[in-house]
Amino acid sequence: MPFNAKSLLRKFLIWKYKHISERQFIYILSVLVGFLAGIGTVVLKNLTYYISHFFNLYIFKDYQSTLYFVLPIIGLLLVYVIKQTWLKKHIGHGISTTLHAISKLNGIIPRYNIYAGLITAPLTAGFGGSVGLQGPAVSVGAALGSNTARLFHMNTKTRLLLVACASAGAMASMFKAPIAAIVFAIEIFSLDIAFASLVPLLLASVSAVVTSYFFLGTDVLLRFELIDKFEINDILFYIVLGVVTGLMSVYFSKVFFGITNFFKSFESRAKRLLIGGLAIGTMLYLIPPLYGEGYGIMNNLLKGDHIAAIGNTPFNFNLENIWIVIGLLIGITIFKAIAMTTTFGAGGVGGVFIPTLIMGSALGNAFAKIINNIGFGFSVSESNFTLIGMTGLMAGVLHAPLTAIFLIAEITGGYELFVPLILVSAISFAITKYYISHSIYTLKLAKRGELITHNKDQNVLMMLEIDKVIETNFVILTPDMTLGAILKNAVAKSSRNHFPVVNENHEFLGVIRLDDMRHMMFNTELYDKVTAGSLMHADAGIIKYESDTMNDIMMKFKTSGAWNLPVIKNGKYYGYISKSKLLTAYRRQLINVTH
Secondary structure, eight states: OOHHHHHHHHHHHHHHHHHSOHHHHHHHHHHHHHHHHHHHHHHHHHHHHHHHHHHHHHTHHHHHHHHHHHHHHHHHHHHHHHIIIIIOSOOOOHHHHHHHHHHHSTTOOOTHHHHHHHHHHHHHHHTTOSOBSHHHHHHHHHHHHHHHHHHTTOOHHHHHHHHHHHHHHHHHHHHTOHHHHHHHHHHHHTOOOSHHHHHHHHHHHHHHHHHHHHHHTTOOSSOOOOOSOOOGGGHHHHHHHHHHHHHHHHHHHHHHHHHHHHHHTOOOHHHHHHHHHHHHHHHHHHOGGGSSSOHHHHHHHHTTOHHHHHOOOTTOOOTTSHHHHHHHHHHHHHHHHHHHHHHHHTTOOOBSHHHHHHHHHHHHHHHHHHHHHSSSOOOOOHHHHHHHHHHHHHHHHSSOHHHHHHHHHHHHTSSTTHHHHHHHHHHHHHHHHHHOSSOTTTHHHHHTTOOOOSOHHHHHHHHSOGGGTEEOOOOOBOTTOBHHHHIIIIITTOSOSEEEEEOTTOOEEEEEEHHHHGGGTTOGGGTTTOBHHHHOBOOSOOEETTTOOHHHHHHHHHHHOOSEEEEEETTEEEEEEEHHHHHHHHHHHHHHHHO
């Protein structure tokens, strides 16, 4: 930043402290980050649109089938080159990365996240990668919110709030659904539902939506007007749909984790690109509706035009046969998850949110068509079941039933479908939760003990860094040291009252406390006879540096009754953690996130 800009910022901050209260300034910043998140989302959408529009206008008309195979590979190759030669940094999944920044980095997100997603996500999706843009939009918005807070020297609590505001702004701008965006931020980021949080979220969401309307007009991603109202006679079918979407959500999650782990088995990114690129190219060649984000599928199904939704296929299926259409829609549902995860595995950048909606729309529409054509005289609204299918998949896959309910309710412009929305979301979420404990956004974080929840105490513990509470200034003993050497080289030179004993490989063997030696300290006859090996004993517990979370550590102190516990790193002694230092660090962190 140039000197004059720094000087100007300093003068503004001084003026702000004198004339604007902290709460008022937070409101101003929430509007600002909402606007910035809206701009980021608009840029992301437009770049993707212009890339895909260019291919549709000038290239696809002559070489459509071949390019379904070639273009995604080219896009993934461009992303690979940009990552390797320019960015040289990891670009994670937007929402997962944001959650990690909130839980472990106090909301500090590197600046490169602002532009990394803006470049790589449009190349991935614009060239046909089977991913969405919601995740990158949240990543860009969260980075803007974090760095805005840092620019104006806001505290940790405010920085975390502005990250959530920007994420809500990205969601609101993408779907023009501000209420659903607020629910999304509260549900996904586990925010407190308090006045102090809701007002900034409202301001950010409205600011982002207004920005989106200003640049994109009234155009929306999902064009739908509710025509068919909820029929109580269909309630049994909605219950069955809830079960079906729940099972499909489990399938989605299993596929995501399975394919992700498969690609992780290859250390070479080039090999991942080669395998993944060929796989996604083949899938898109055989099933063209998987190409790109797939909004056309949803919008055409909502309009009742399944022929336009499916489009041209290389096998020239007879789409007048409704059972072939149903089979193709189920195929799209099954392979969308595979195509999306393969795109990620090959190095593509994108989101999970929108592919989930596409799967749900195809599944819900196919389910309604089965009911209407099975031969028992039933008749249900295919457009309504298409919407409710989207809700069920979203609630199950993302573990976000409230977001699913309010997003679809807001998109339809009313609450006529509120009963089936709630019913299907609840059933799908319950089934998925039974088999998959955490969503694809949060499973890895939960396994590492880094997942933000509504439990404040657990959140504060999780935000602590283990390295900051480990003490290493202990005198280390070896088993063959005599009592005299221990007293001369350890007790006399240390203010500590316990001493770790390690072997030649620095592996922890036990501990000697001052009380263990007190009764013989002045018996000089024992100085050369008693060794550390005979005095040491096992400690009350062991802290494993690589696997124990702060919550685990606190629980070990509680169950053992100890005030100090040794830390083992890579199988070797590393230091000690004292309960008093851990509690002091906890109190300081609690102050940081609540004031």
